[in-house]
Amino acid sequence: MSALTISQLSKSFGGLHVTRSVNLNVEPGERRLIIGPNGAGKTTLFNQITGEITPDSGSIKLFGQDITQVPTRRRAHLGMARTYQIITLFPHDTILHNVTLALLGLSPARWNPLTALKRQSHLIERAQEALEMVGLGAIAARPLAQTSYGERRRVEIAMALAQKPKVLLLDEPFAGLSIDERQDVHKCLMAIPRDVTMVMIEHNMDVALEFADRITLLHFGEVIVEGTRNEVVEDPRTREVYLGH
Amino acid sequence: MSTRIIVIAVALVALLTVPYWMPGIYYVNVASQILFYAIFALGLNLLAGYAGLVSLGHAGLFGIAAYATGYTLQLGYGHPMAILTALTIGMASMAVYAVLSLRATGIGFIMITLALGEIIWGLAYRWISITNGDNGINVQGRPEPFGIAITSAGAFYYTTLTVFLVALAAVTMFVRSPFGAALMGTRDQARRMTALGYHVWAIRFWTCMFSGLLTAIAGVLFVYYTQFISPQALDLTASAEVLLMVISGGAGTLLGPVVGAALVVVVKSVVSGFLERWNMLLGAIFVAIVILMPEGLVPGSARLWRVAMTKFAPSEKRKPTP
Numbered sequence: 001m002s003a004l005t006i007s008q009l010s011k012s013f014g015g016l017h018v019t020r021s022v023n024l025n026v027e028p029g030e031r032r033l034i035i036g037p038n039g040a041g042k043t044t045l046f047n048q049i050t051g052e053i054t055p056d057s058g059s060i061k062l063f064g065q066d067i068t069q070v071p072t073r074r075r076a077h078l079g080m081a082r083t084y085q086i087i088t089l090f091p092h093d094t095i096l097h098n099v100t101l102a103l104l105g106l107s108p109a110r111w112n113p114l115t116a117l118k119r120q121s122h123l124i125e126r127a128q129e130a131l132e133m134v135g136l137g138a139i140a141a142r143p144l145a146q147t148s149y150g151e152r153r154r155v156e157i158a159m160a161l162a163q164k165p166k167v168l169l170l171d172e173p174f175a176g177l178s179i180d181e182r183q184d185v186h187k188c189l190m191a192i193p194r195d196v197t198m199v200m201i202e203h204n205m206d207v208a209l210e211f212a213d214r215i216t217l218l219h220f221g222e223v224i225v226e227g228t229r230n231e232v233v234e235d236p237r238t239r240e241v242y243l244g245h
Numbered sequence: 246m247s248t249r250i251i252v253i254a255v256a257l258v259a260l261l262t263v264p265y266w267m268p269g270i271y272y273v274n275v276a277s278q279i280l281f282y283a284i285f286a287l288g289l290n291l292l293a294g295y296a297g298l299v300s301l302g303h304a305g306l307f308g309i310a311a312y313a314t315g316y317t318l319q320l321g322y323g324h325p326m327a328i329l330t331a332l333t334i335g336m337a338s339m340a341v342y343a344v345l346s347l348r349a350t351g352i353g354f355i356m357i358t359l360a361l362g363e364i365i366w367g368l369a370y371r372w373i374s375i376t377n378g379d380n381g382i383n384v385q386g387r388p389e390p391f392g393i394a395i396t397s398a399g400a401f402y403y404t405t406l407t408v409f410l411v412a413l414a415a416v417t418m419f420v421r422s423p424f425g426a427a428l429m430g431t432r433d434q435a436r437r438m439t440a441l442g443y444h445v446w447a448i449r450f451w452t453c454m455f456s457g458l459l460t461a462i463a464g465v466l467f468v469y470y471t472q473f474i475s476p477q478a479l480d481l482t483a484s485a486e487v488l489l490m491v492i493s494g495g496a497g498t499l500l501g502p503v504v505g506a507a508l509v510v511v512v513k514s515v516v517s518g519f520l521e522r523w524n525m526l527l528g529a530i531f532v533a534i535v536i537l538m539p540e541g542l543v544p545g546s547a548r549l550w551r552v553a554m555t556k557f558a559p560s561e562k563r564k565p566t567p
Contacts, residue, residue, distance in 0.1 A: 076442030
C-alpha cells in the first residue's frame with residue numbers, strides 16, 4: 001500500500017488552474033522531492049494534501065484511507081505533519097513550549113483546563129527529546145524571539161518530528177539558510193528514520209538532490225516529469241522548465 | 246519572585262480587611278463594585294487577551310443575566326431560582342453569541358459582537374413586556390447564602406470578594422492549563438494549531454462559554470448590588486468601558502483586568518464626586534497609559550520596576566522575570 005496516493009487532483013482559483021489532474025504515488029519510507037519553477041503550484045499541492053485548501057476534484061489517500069474530505073486537524077491525528085515555507089511558530093514562548101504544543105495537539109490532554117501544563121511531564125520530556133534530535137536540546141529553554149533563523153527552521157522540524165508522523169511534508173526547509181545552517185538542517189533530515197515517509201519541496205538542488213529517491217517536476221500545476229533522481233535530472237524537459245541551460 | 250508573593254499577600258490582606266480600614270460604607274460599596282466589575286473584566290480578558298478575540302458586545306451578555314435575575318424574581322420565584330435562571334440564560338445566550346461571532350476573527354469578530362451587543366440593547370429597550378423598557382426592573386432583597394443575610398455593605402462585600410477570589414483562581418488555573426496553552430496558541434498561530442491537530446473553533450467556543458459564565462456571574466452580582474437594571478447597563482459605552490478596563494490594566498495578564506476595573510470604578514464613582522469633568526480625567530489617564538505603557542498598567546509597572554531595580558541596585562544579582 002502506498003503511503004500517499006493522489007489521483008486526478010484538480011484545483012482552480014477562477015481561471016487560474018493551479019493543480020491540473022495531478023497523480024502522485026509515494027511509497028512508505030520514500031523520500032520524494034517536488035521541484036518546479038515559482039508558481040508551479042507546489043505549495044498549493046501541499047495545502048491540499050494537508051487539507052488547508054479543498055480540491056475541486058480528485059482524491060487523496062493516506063495509507064489507503066481516503067482523506068479528501070477529512071478536516072486538517074484530523075489529518076494530523078492520522079499521521080500527517082508539515083513544516084511551512086514561511087516559518088510559523090509561537091513567538092512569545094520558549095523553544096520547548098513550541099514543541100510541547102506540537103505534542104499536546106495529538107494528546108487528549110489538550111482539552112484539560114484543570115491542571116497546569118507544567119504537570120504534563122511526559123509531553124515535556126518527549127519535546128526535549130525531539131529537540132535533542134535536531135541539536136537544540138541545550139537551548140530548549142530559550143525564548144523563540146532570541147533564536148536565529150536557522151534554529152527556528154530546526155524548531156519547525158522538531159515540532160513535526162515530535163508528532164511521530166507517518167508522512168512528513170517539508171515546504172522548502174532550506175529556504176533562507178546560510179551554508180552552515182543548511183548543513184545542520186540537512187543532518188537533521190538525513191537522520192530521520194525510514195519509517196517516516198517524506199515529501200519535500202525545495203529549490204536548493206545541492207542539498208535536495210542528495211535527499212531524494214524520486215523527483216516530481218511540476219509546471220503550471222501539471223506533473224511534467226516523474227522518476228528516479230537521475231531520470232529526472234537528465235530529462236531534457238527538466239532542463240527546459242527548471243534547471244535552466 | 247519573592248517580591249511578587251509579598252505584593253500578592255499584602256493585596257490579599259488589604260482585600261480581606263476592607264470594611265475595617267475604609268473610611269465609610271460608601272467606600273466599601275465602591276470596593277464591591279470594583280470586584281464584580283473585575284469578574285466581568287476577567288471574563289472579557291479570556292477572549293480579548295488570551296484568545297485574541299476582542300468582543301465589543303459583552304455588556305449585552307452581562308445585561309441578559311441581570312435582566313434574567315430581575316424578571317425571574319418579578320415572576321415570584323426565589324433567589325436561588327433567579328440566580329440559576331440567570332446563569333443558564335446567560336450561558337445559552339453566550340452560546341448563540343459565540344456561534345454567530347466565531348464565524349470571523351479580527352475586525353470581523355469586533356463588528357459582529359458590536360452588532361449583537363446593540364441588538365441586545367435594543368431588545369432591552371423595546372421588549373417592554375419583559376424588560377419594562379427605559380424604566381427598568383427593580384429588584385427587591387438579596388439572597389441569603391447559607392442563611393447569612395447580605396443586606397449590609399460589609400456582608401455584600403465579602404460575598405463578592407469570595408466569588409471574585411474563586412473566579413480569579415479559576416481563571417489562573419485555566420490559563421496555565423494545557424487548554425489555556427492551546428488557547429494562546431490559537432491566538433498567535435491559528436493556522437498552525439489546526440495543522441498540529443487542534444480544533445481551533447471548539448477551543449474558542451469553550452473559552453467563550455467560560456467567559457460567558459464569568460460575565461453572567463458579574464451581571465447577577467451587579468443587579469443584586471444596584472437592586473435595579475435598565476438598558477443603560479448594557480449599552481455600547483458599558484461594553485467599551487469593560488474593554489478599557491482590560492486594555493488599561495493589561496490584556497492577556499491575570500491581574501491586569503482587576504487593576505483596570507479598580508482604575509475605572511474609582512475614577513467613575515469616587516473622583517467624580519470631586520471633579521465634574523471626570524470623563525476627561527479618565528480619557529487623559531487612558532492616553533497616558535497608551536503612551537507610557539502600551540502593554541497595560543500591570544505589565545508596564547512590572548517592566549518599570551525591573552528597570553528601576555537594575556538601575557538603582559546594581560550590586561544585587563539581577564533576577565529573571567517572574
